[in-house]
Amino acid sequence: MTDTPPTLTALTAYLLSRIGKTARGQVAARLGERDLRFWHMSMLAALADFGPHSQRELGTRLGIDPSDVVKALDELTAAGWAERTRDPADRRKVRVVVTPEGRAALAGMVRDTEVLQDGLLAPLNPRERARLHDLLLKVFERP
Amino acid sequence: MTDTPPTLTALTAYLLSRIGKTARGQVAARLGERDLRFWHMSMLAALADFGPHSQRELGTRLGIDPSDVVKALDELTAAGWAERTRDPADRRKVRVVVTPEGRAALAGMVRDTEVLQDGLLAPLNPRERARLHDLLLKVFERP
DNA sequence: ACCAATGATTGGTGACAACCTACAATATTT
DNA sequence: AAATATTGTAGGTTGTCACCAATCATTGGT
Numbered sequence: 456m457t458d459t460p461p462t463l464t465a466l467t468a469y470l471l472s473r474i475g476k477t478a479r480g481q482v483a484a485r486l487g488e489r490d491l492r493f494w495h496m497s498m499l500a501a502l503a504d505f506g507p508h509s510q511r512e513l514g515t516r517l518g519i520d521p522s523d524v525v526k527a528l529d530e531l532t533a534a535g536w537a538e539r540t541r542d543p544a545d546r547r548k549v550r551v552v553v554t555p556e557g558r559a560a561l562a563g564m565v566r567d568t569e570v571l572q573d574g575l576l577a578p579l580n581p582r583e584r585a586r587l588h589d590l591l592l593k594v595f596e597r598p
Numbered sequence: 599m600t601d602t603p604p605t606l607t608a609l610t611a612y613l614l615s616r617i618g619k620t621a622r623g624q625v626a627a628r629l630g631e632r633d634l635r636f637w638h639m640s641m642l643a644a645l646a647d648f649g650p651h652s653q654r655e656l657g658t659r660l661g662i663d664p665s666d667v668v669k670a671l672d673e674l675t676a677a678g679w680a681e682r683t684r685d686p687a688d689r690r691k692v693r694v695v696v697t698p699e700g701r702a703a704l705a706g707m708v709r710d711t712e713v714l715q716d717g718l719l720a721p722l723n724p725r726e727r728a729r730l731h732d733l734l735l736k737v738f739e740r741p
Numbered sequence: 742a743c744c745a746a747t748g749a750t751t752g753g754t755g756a757c758a759a760c761c762t763a764c765a766a767t768a769t770t771t
Numbered sequence: 772a773a774a775t776a777t778t779g780t781a782g783g784t785t786g787t788c789a790c791c792a793a794t795c796a797t798t799g800g801t
Binding site: 458459460461462463464466467468469470471472473474475476478479481482493496497500501503504505516561565568569571572575576577578579583584586587588590591592593594595596597 | 601602603604605606607609610611612613614615616617618619621622624625639640643644646647648659704708711712714715718719720721722726727729730731733734735736737738739740
């Protein structure tokens with residue numbers, strides 16, 4: 456009775472949308488326990504992986520509106536996870552860097568996500584999980 | 599510069615969430631051109647695949663609040679795609695059936711989604727697409 | 742020196758999903 | 772018959788998300 460219509464499950468796009476939503480939901484719930492949102496992690500990851508950004512760079516990289524970047528960074532700096540300093544070369548720009556505390560927080564979020572992901576992918580064995588990740592990556596990096 | 603942080607792309611949960619979102623977005627955009635929403639398709643599919651439902655059954659099957667089912671059905675019946683008749687055995691219940699026009703509309707939406715899905719999965723060859731669908735299905739039907 | 746463009750910021754907006762309460766009609770239980 | 776539960780319905784709330792316009796400081800070009 457709780458079954459999903461086959462007409463829908465026959466569509467890969469539907470499965471992606473549906474599973475993506477539960478994944479998103481679980482991550483959001485997990486992060487929410489510590490009053491975090493999805494883009495807290497995204498921003499910290501961007502800063503940790505690619506080094507300092509201007510806010511505009513951050514926005515374009517993550518596909519977020521510049522005005523929303525401001526609000527997000529307000530919280531990150533308030534938590535002591537990122538710091539804003541004026542770029543001396545171009546004083547309009549803000550140079551955003553991640554702090555060691557920010558890196559630690561990011562590591563925690565990643566671990567949480569991995570635990571959760573283990574549950575989500577429970578029906579798959581390690582080889583299948585790797586295969587799934589590989590295929591998703593290909594789709595994601597649409598060349 | 600538009601690259602996504604590897605810390606994130608290393609997480610299958612992130613890829614699922616992200617790709618799912620774009621899939622959802624594209625389907626929503628496509629349907630939106632005809633003033634349709636996601637659950638128009640879900641409901642029609644449920645009715646077409648499993649036969650008549652009471653509204654509560656529809657709601658629990660699709661994970662939608664009963665009050666929202668009402669609003670959704672208002673639109674479906676207004677479009678002539680579904681019909682409400684009182685269940686003679688239990689006059690509290692409403693028996694919801696899909697009309698032939700509803701089935702035709704559903705078929706159209708499915709075709710649209712398939713076209714769109716072709717674009718989304720462009721980086722994969724047919725064999726890979728089948729494999730992806732298979733893996734997603736396993737995850738979806740978590741036993 | 743002036744003007745146009747850029748970056749950050751503020752303060753909104755509209756759309757939407759999820760949820761919740763109250764209620765009327767009907768069924769079921771006591 | 773009376774109390775209780777279920778079903779559909781109407782209406783509203785909340786949070787989030789994406790987006791937009793206006794503003795201010797700063798820069799680069801002319």
